[in-house]
Amino acid sequence: MIKASVMYPNKPGARFDHTYYKNKHLPLVKARMGAACKSYTIDKGLAGGAPGQPATYIAMCHIFANSLEEFQSGFGPHAAEILGDIPNYTDVEPVLQFSEVVVG
């Protein structure tokens, strides 16, 4: 199994609508990807590792798929619609990473 981690850097003054992200954006991703998205998780950044340090990422999601190929086949055809929804909740450009799930 793999996960696609979408990480939104926490910049001063960054705009991020966590409610829209939870209630609209990720349900849209799941609806479009169908079975290629096995499940997903959402994180809201609270704090960094040192006292008073902000979180590195204002939000993250992790989308689980059987393989990179299944993720891409599910996401690719809907990429324009899904990416086009991003300005509705943030002005931050996310960082994307694919990982192997070693312990899930």
Place this chain on the structure above:
Amino acid sequence: MIKASVMYPNKPGARFDHTYYKNKHLPLVKARMGAACKSYTIDKGLAGGAPGQPATYIAMCHIFANSLEEFQSGFGPHAAEILGDIPNYTDVEPVLQFSEVVVG
């Protein structure tokens, strides 16, 4: 619920022993934290978002706890031992972030 995400930046030439991390380090964390660590997950970085781009993080773990306070009370007394184990599997300094689990 919160998660502590420990993220190891993927630098050229970085050393990371994924087997030790899975079989020794995280079991040590769980053993020392006890019930304060509800569960954990481990990721091994595969790729970035663009073709040929490396993963931002060579590895990540996410440790789940009921609250920041429970995490700290479980981790704090064993911090020296747990952090002292890091050189056994990597020469990379991790980035730590605490997040609220919005969808888990």
